[in-house]
Amino acid sequence: MTEVQNNLAGKIDHIPHHLKNLEPYLKVLDSNGMIVDYTKAVANVRTSAIARYIEDRFGDRTCRVWRCILHRRVVDDKTAGTICFMELQELRARAYSLLEDGLIEFQEVPKTTQRESVKSSFLYKTSLAWSIRGMNVHLMRTLRNLSVRLDRERGINQQLLEKADGKAIPGTDKDNSAVVSATKKIKKLTTAQIRILTLLMLFYSESITERML
Amino acid sequence: MSHSNPLPPSLHLAHTILHSHFGPLTSPTYLTLLIHGPQTLTQLHPTKQTKHALITAIHHNFIRVTAPRITKRTGKRQTYTIDVSAVMARYEYPKYAMIAAKMAGMEGLYIVMILAKIGRAPANVVIQEAIKMRNTLLPDKLKKALELLMHAQLCETVDENDTWEYAPELPETKPKTPIPIPTVLLRMEIEQRDRHKIEDINNNTKYLRLCVRKFQTLIRDQFIIDHAVARGSSKVMEAVLRAVRRKSMHPLIDTDSRKARSFIVIKYTETPHSSLRDDRGSE
Numbered sequence: 001m002t003e004v005q006n007n008l009a010g011k012i013d014h015i016p017h018h019l020k021n022l023e024p025y026l027k028v029l030d031s032n033g034m035i036v037d038y039t040k041a042v043a044n045v046r047t048s049a050i051a052r053y054i055e056d057r058f059g060d061r062t063c064r065v066w067r068c069i070l071h072r073r074v075v076d077d078k079t080a081g082t083i084c085f086m087e088l089q090e091l092r093a094r095a096y097s098l099l100e101d102g103l104i105e106f107q108e109v110p111k112t113t114q115r116e117s118v119k120s121s122f123l124y125k126t127s128l129a130w131s132i133r134g135m136n137v138h139l140m141r142t143l144r145n146l147s148v149r150l151d152r153e154r155g156i157n158q159q160l161l162e163k164a165d166g167k168a169i170p171g172t173d174k175d176n177s178a179v180v181s182a183t184k185k186i187k188k189l190t191t192a193q194i195r196i197l198t199l200l201m202l203f204y205s206e207s208i209t210e211r212m213l
Numbered sequence: 214m215s216h217s218n219p220l221p222p223s224l225h226l227a228h229t230i231l232h233s234h235f236g237p238l239t240s241p242t243y244l245t246l247l248i249h250g251p252q253t254l255t256q257l258h259p260t261k262q263t264k265h266a267l268i269t270a271i272h273h274n275f276i277r278v279t280a281p282r283i284t285k286r287t288g289k290r291q292t293y294t295i296d297v298s299a300v301m302a303r304y305e306y307p308k309y310a311m312i313a314a315k316m317a318g319m320e321g322l323y324i325v326m327i328l329a330k331i332g333r334a335p336a337n338v339v340i341q342e343a344i345k346m347r348n349t350l351l352p353d354k355l356k357k358a359l360e361l362l363m364h365a366q367l368c369e370t371v372d373e374n375d376t377w378e379y380a381p382e383l384p385e386t387k388p389k390t391p392i393p394i395p396t397v398l399l400r401m402e403i404e405q406r407d408r409h410k411i412e413d414i415n416n417n418t419k420y421l422r423l424c425v426r427k428f429q430t431l432i433r434d435q436f437i438i439d440h441a442v443a444r445g446s447s448k449v450m451e452a453v454l455r456a457v458r459r460k461s462m463h464p465l466i467d468t469d470s471r472k473a474r475s476f477i478v479i480k481y482t483e484t485p486h487s488s489l490r491d492d493r494g495s496e
Contacts, residue, residue, distance in 0.1 A: 018449040022442065026453065036457055042433070044441040140222035143304075144229045151233050190307075197304040201429070203434060204223070204298060 042202075043128060049202055050131050052063070054103070060093045066126070069095075069104055074125040076109070095124055102134030132203050139200040143193065150189045157182040220247065227300040236302060238395060239266035251279070251292040268295060272332035274422060275299040302425050303329075309367075309428045316365060319351060320358035324368070325423065333371065333422040336414045359421070360411050366427045368421040369408035430458065 019026065024044075027035040047070075055063040061084075068083050069075055075083075075179040082093045098104045111119045154161065160182040220228065224247045232240040242263050246252055257263050270276035270293075277294045306329040313321035323343040328334070331342070340355045362368040413419045434454045442450045 003309055015449060018446040021446045022450055022453070025437075025441070025450070036453060038437075041437045041441045045436050047439050063280045137222050144222070144226045147226075147229050193304060194307055197301070198308070198432075200299065201305065201432070204301065 028131070039175075040129070046132060046202060047128060049199060050103070050135055053135065054098070057101075058094065058097050062097060065091060065094045066098055066103060066131075069098075069124045069126045069130065070131070073127060074123055077122045077124065080124060087104070092122070095122075101138050103131045105130065135203050136200070139203065141197055143196050143200060146189060146193050146196065150193065153182075153186060153189065161186065221485065223297055223301075224248075226380045227295065227297045230300050230303055231295075235266075235269060236358070238262060239269055242266035243462070246276075246293060247297075251294045253290045253292050255290070256336065257293070269332075270295070273303075274332065274425070300459070302429070304426070308432065309423065309425075312377045312428060312431060313362060313367060316367070317358035317361040318354075319347075320355045321362060323347060323350060324358055324362060325353065328368070328421060330422045333420040336421055337417055339421055356414065359414055363409055363411050365416065366409050367424055369424045370410065370413040370416075370421055371408065372418075372420065392428050434458070 009167070025037050025041045027037065049213070051063055051067065054066050054097060064084050065080065068080055072079075072083075077088060077091055080095075081088050084091060086094070092108075095104065095106065099106060102204075104124055106125070108115070108117075108121045109121050111121065160179045164179045164183050228240070228244055228247055231243045235243075239262070242257060243258060243266065249256075254263070254267075257267075267276065271278070275296050277296050279292045279294070306325070309329070310322050310325040313325040319323070320343070322338060323346060327339050327342045327346070331338075334342070336356070336359055339359070340352050343355055344350050344352065359368065363370075408424075414421075434451075436452065438447050438451050
């Protein structure tokens with residue numbers, strides 16, 4: 001506590017106020033010490049990361065549906081529609097896209113003996129652990145596909161990449177443009193790979209980070 | 214690989230990474246380990262190729278070797294297991310290089326690149342290889358960068374054949390009273406500190422390697438600062454997390470409860486460390 005205050009002295013005002021803001025993650029001990037609750041902090045980071053991912057992929061309305069289901073844990077489609085200000089048809093379509101990625105699960109509640117899907121209602125349920133599991137699987141598959149593609153691209157464009165490494169590029173302008181486009185493609189794939197891995201390492205439950213906890 | 218592959222996605226991904234990083238000659242051994250779990254050398258068919266694959270894995274620190282167990286049937290055997298999360302961490306090496314570059318400049322970047330490529334090597338070999346890679350680098354500056362990385366605990370020294378960070382040594386006879394978890398963790402912490410002695414850089418029998426756990430901690434802390442905290446309080450959180458990192462590499466547990474394991478405690482009294490050091494000295 002005192003060490004933190006000494007480090008920040010003169011740089012930031014109202015340190016006790018900021019420490020109060022950080023109360024969900026910090027706990028000041030009587031014995032002049034401090035506890036950092038990493039589990040809570042990491043859970044919060046994971047929730048916001050999943051929300052951002054859904055928002056990027058399916059749009060903010062789908063993200064609203066996911067947030068509602070996560071908050072309620074188990075919710076039927078009519079209630080979810082009322083909370084999210086959505087029509088039943090739209091809600092079902094959005095929930096289905098979440099279901100496809102394994103971020104939620106649902107249960108059918110039939111109203112008739114014939115189990116007609118139009119008349120029956122659905123219960124949607126999810127938890128943070130379930131969503132993390134879904135994200136894990138999805139990201140791993142994407143990452144694997146990316147790395148296979150990257151290897152294939154490298155194999156195909158091996159000569160061009162060697163030329164790019166050698167800097168001196170003999171040949172025509174057409175060759176040069178091919179080298180530039182191949183290098184660009186590889187760079188783009190590598191960047192995507194690193195970005196996905198950063199997300200994945202956040203969700204991978206047996207990651208080295210988590211073993212510390 | 215076809216869609217009918219029985220491997221779960223994490224192992225599938227690990228196999229792809231290993232295949233792309235270490236080539237087709239070593240990948241059958243790794244695939245066997247991924248499919249069947251812990252295996253002894255006999256179960257892996259001890260050909261020259263298999264042994265080569267295992268040595269590569271040990272040098273790159275993604276295999277766990279258990280202490281030898283004595284069984285009536287098989288005699289004294291060691292088992293090998295692939296650590297999937299360590300394999301996945303291989304994709305994050307560019308990030309590690311950027312962290313090292315921020316901390317120790319261009320020299321730090323090249324040191325991380327060399328260690329990612331070789332796995333583990335003595336300091337003089339790392340310096341030579343870095344100069345081979347880029348002629349403009351100076352040995353003195355590289356040494357200084359190494360010291361900086363060691364001080365920040367991003368690099369650590371191990372013996373040449375050190376297999377896994379915390380592979381538990383099985384005692385010959387079962388202890389009558391179990392060792393309490395806090396004591397084990399404190400011992401681990403002291404062992405960890407022994408790995409970051411700066412003077413070991415001049416010792417050519419000590420091998421340098423990247424401390425992946427520390428890099429992971431740095432990345433995780435950055436995530437927390439960026440995404441879990443309001444912008445105004447992020448600097449305070451950063452200072453707190455820095456203080457935690459400086460105080461300990463491992464969680465110091467103040468109670469035995471299960472929930473307490475998820476907390477990292479900073480304590481400003483050094484009594485637990487000093488008492489443990491005394492214990493160790495008397496042993």
